[in-house]
Amino acid sequence: FDLGYRYDKVKHKPRYSGYPEVPRGIITGLWVPYPYNPYDGIHGYYTPYGEENYQQNLKFLLRQKEYQSGSYALGLNLDPSEWTRIQLKASRGFRAPTSDEAYMTFKHPDFSIRPNIDLEAEIARTKEIAFTLYQEKSRITFNVFKTNYKKFIDLDFLGNLQVVDQQVPYPFYQNVNRDNAKVHGFEINAHLELGDVAEYLDGFRLGYKYSRQKGKMSCANNGSKSNDPSAGCGKGEEVPMNAIQPPTSVYNIGYSTPGDKYGIDLFITDVAAKKREDTYNMYWKSQIDRIDPKTGGHRPADVVNSKPVTDNTRGWRSGDYTVVDVIAYAKPHKNFNFGLGVYNLTNAKYITWDSARSIRAFGTVNMINQATGAGIGRFYAPRRNFRFNWEITF
Structure with a gap:
């Protein structure tokens, strides 16, 4: 029987010196709404009203964030015979957003990032069962697993957005929490030392590995376009996870x-x-x-x-x-x-x-x-x- 536990506490304490300047077109009106109008002489980015809104949103961006949670792993190993083993595992994992994922702002015509200080910690729960046949140096293991994610952290495409002082829209991205995601798969791992079969083949070996996975994530998220009908997918939909091989x-x-x-x-x-x-x-x-x-x-x-x-x-x-x-x-x-x-x-x-x-x-x-x-x-x-x-x- 195996048991493991770990407790994590992560705290982000952002500080801002004022240089380089956080791009105004990225955070102005992001959390504190702002009726941007470059033509009325009042509600532009560099007017007193624009400066006030910029500072208000900058305070939101610089808020401290704290994440804490426990992680555990439970394992049960059964040996029904001298050549078989059954392993049962259950675990819970915790991943806090990195400072880049939550706070990073970046403006570039090829790739622009909008911050998301509402990011929550990602939780993963995994169930796994493995069956192994072994003899001396040879073995074959069949493994089935399933992982369910809550608040799955993913990079979302917001679209081509207009930014201050630029005539051409920039492609914008943002790290978001998908409501949930799931991955399940099957693996085979075999190793045969031919010396276990015949002594004159000692030193020769054969191996085989096979892996197959499927994964999907929900479209519902806490990003800037979570309620936008022009977003890539709607709240009730699930889409494949491209990271799956x-x-x-x-x-x-x-x-x-x-x-x-x-x-x-x-x-x-x-x-x-x-x-x-x-x-x-x-x-x-x-x-x-x-x-x-x-x-x-x-x-x-x-x-x-x-x-x-x-x-x-x-x-x-x-x-x-x-x-x-x-x-x-x-x-x-x-x-x-x-x-x-x-x-x-x-x-x-x-x-x-x-x-x-x-x-x-x-x-x-x-x-x-x-x-x-x-x-x-x-x-x-x-x-x-x-x-x-x-x-x-x-």
Whole structure:
């Protein structure tokens, strides 16, 4: 039986010297409303009324915040026989917002951040069950888990917003608490020492890992656009979590000499394509067939990956791919380690899901031609490459 407990208390005490200035177009009217009007000579950003509202909102921004909560982990290990084990785990985790997530203000035509001092701590509750078969150095484990989040912290796209002294709207983001989120998954982890099967195969090994996860989060949040009908999704909706990786299998065959002085491993990683329905495009309301809010005119849907945008899924995704790596090592002395790796041995051309989801629809960073894909080459993983390392410990 395992039991663990931890208590955290986090306190943010912001201080502001006045330089650099917090951008007025970001916080003016944010918490204390302000009837901004650049044409009446009274309610501009740099008028006495504008200065007063700016200072009022600055006081809100500089408020101290305190987060405290306990975290625990419970575990029960059962051994029904000398070759089986059942593990049951339940845990509760606590994560306080970082100072950047709550207080950061940043204004740039490519990426602007609006603060959110109403951020609450994120709570995660996980339930997990694992079943293991083992014998000497060999084992296989099946693991099923589910995690439920409350007040899940996520970066939300607010849209292209007008800011002071700028004619062109800036793309704005804000860290928000999603009401809830959930992740569930299944994993297999197997390791077979062939010496356990036949003595003449001592030193040879086989391995296999498989992981599959699904995750969704609610649209309801405490951000600036929580009640805005133009936001990417409504309060009653759930959307996929883009951080979830596609199903992945890793196969391994290796050999080590007696004493583990020399060894070599071959790894084959097989990754499935990211399914369209498992993705979420936070920009989709700005890309579908729509009415331009400025001109009132009709704007046809943007074309992404040769198709017009019609829903909130992502057009650019990773396909399935297989990568082969070979890694060798030598330990001629207890203080010397050498390693040599050949990665992507077959010179496969592929893009990972993490790279594909970093492609942005607005700004100038991580941009491509959304319609044709021109420029996507820089997002592809390295082709065949080599690595050598030499380590001395003393």
